[in-house]
Amino acid sequence: MARPREFDMNAAVDGAMQIFWRLGYAATNLPELLSAMGLSRGSFYKAFGDKHSAYLAALDHYDRNCIGAAVKLLGDRSIGDGAMRIVRLFEQTGCGEGVAPRGCFVCNAMVELGPHDGAVASKTAAMSNRLEAAIFDALGDIANLQNDDAASRRRKAAIITRLYLGAQAMSKTGDRDADWKNLLGELLDCDIA
Amino acid sequence: MARPREFDMNAAVDGAMQIFWRLGYAATNLPELLSAMGLSRGSFYKAFGDKHSAYLAALDHYDRNCIGAAVKLLGDRSIGDGAMRIVRLFEQTGCGEGVAPRGCFVCNAMVELGPHDGAVASKTAAMSNRLEAAIFDALGDIANLQNDDAASRRRKAAIITRLYLGAQAMSKTGDRDADWKNLLGELLDCDIA
DNA sequence: ATTGTTTTGTACCAATTGGTTCCTAATAAT
DNA sequence: ATTATTAGGAACCAATTGGTACAAAACAAT
Incomplete structure (x- = not known):
């Protein structure tokens, strides 16, 4: 028994994710955020409460979509073996050919707000x-790696995760390390087709 | 034939580095910056021009001091072999036990400003x-690793650099991966005393 | 001591910040 | 059709933003 919302919630959150991902939290002002989300101040504050809550919603959106896609990719046996899938992860997200590389939203968020924002810290830690x-x-x-014990695989996974985030950080200065096959091959001590 | 400046330039730049390192560029406002640098508005704008220039000076200061110290550590043969020195780098700077981990200023800067600030991008790229x-x-x-060719060592160096930056990023959410001996031992395929 | 030059600190500024108010419009239930 | 409830949008807000103007103060050279 009330007026239904006109805007598409998912599209709005996606717009918020895009702009926060590209500019960061502090550098995104309300007018830009509203424009990216496609809604007016009234609708925004009614639906999200404040800028910070919208940021958290954007992080959740990233988790559902982008991290979800990465996890899916890493588990997709139709692509190749595990090494091949990890290489794909780096190749696909390690370097956008576009003008302004956004890196990885998780990396951006943990670096900008991690130490000062518990909610962001826990969300980004969960995603990594x-x-x-x-x-x-x-x-x-x-x-x-079939002979590796679980502890060794755990260490390798820790290394690769941090390698991934570090590569994402460096991508923001224009660094393009395209040779992930050889780099990860070196790390995993195997040739990757 | 003029009034000499009263403040210590090096101390001021160091103060700027500390606050920018901890809070980031956008989240540091002038009053906080001035307080951290220990000088008044007049002196600040006379000596530095604007906030952005002070940030660049802070980056240079970090390069001279912190990166300089890391390079020195990595080349100090009195500590142990190369692997041991790399482990030390991670142990010493990978995780401050303090309350609010600042991570690495280079990582912070490239992530926050890399895509939108050419000067910051080139300075941080040079440091990494x-x-x-x-x-x-x-x-x-x-x-x-004596049998490794230079290309293989180059790949390993690329991996370790990105691993380092990624670990710095994750440290900001509280991540403490203390087991660098085993992690880097796994990566370099050797035991590290 | 006077002068020329530069630092320092305060008062000030326009612009922007995130956020609120409040009125109108649109809808669902009755 | 009326009513209760919520969405939408514009006007408005105090506070803060980075930056400037300017006068007083401190020196070095003469």
């Missing part, structure tokens, strides 16, 4: 853990 | 390159 777990699983699908 | 070069050199001082 999710990624690390998926990488760990993918490592189980590599012929050369 | 400097670190990578020092890591490459340290890899030359490891017995197990």
Whole structure:
């Protein structure tokens, strides 16, 4: 018994994610945010409460979509073995050919707000853990590593997760390390087709 | 034939580095910055011009001091072999036990401003390159790796640099991966005393 | 001591910040 | 059709933003 909302909630949150991802939290002002979300001040404050809550919603959106896609990719046996899938992860998200590389929203968020914002810290930590777990699983699908014990695979997964985030950070200065096959091959001590 | 400046330039720049490192560029406002630098508006704008220039000066200060110290550590043969020195780098700077981890200023800066600020992008890229070069050199001082060709060492250095930055990013959410000996031992395929 | 030059600190500024108010419009239930 | 309830949008707000103007103060050279 009330007026239904006109805007598409999912599209609005997606717009928020895009602009926060590109500019960061502090550097995104309300007018830009509203424009990216496609809604007016009234609707925004009614639906989200404040800028910070919209940021958290954008992080959740990233978790559902982007991290979800990465996890799916890492578990997709139709692509190749675990090593191949990890290479794909780096190749696909390690370097956008576009003008202004956004890096990884998780990396951006943990660096900008991690130490000063508990909610952001826990959300981003959860996402990097999710990624690390998926990488760990993918490592189980590599012929050369079948003899590795779980502890060794866990260490490799920790390394690759941090390598991924570091590469994302460096991508923001224009760094393009395209040779992920050889780099990850070196790390995993195997040739990657 | 003029009034000499009263404040210590080096101390002021160091103060700027501390606050920018901890809070980031956008989240640091003038009053906080001035307080951290220990000078008044007049002196600040006379000596630095504007906030952005002070930030660049802080980055240079970090390069001279912190990156300089890391490079020195990595090249200090009195500490141990190259692997040991790399482990030390991670142990010493990977996780401050303090309350609010600042991570690495280079990582913070490239993530926050890299895509939108050419000067910051080139300075931070130069610093990460400097670190990578020092890591490459340290890899030359490891017995197990003597048979590696330069290309392989270059790849390992690229991996370790990105691993380092990724670990710095994750440290900001409270992540403490204390087991760098085993992690880097896994990566370099050798035991590290 | 006077002068020329530069630092320092305060008062001030327009512009922008995130956020609120409040009125109108639109809908669902009755 | 009326009513209760919520969405939408514009006007408005105090506070804060980075930056400037300017006068007083401190020196060095003469």
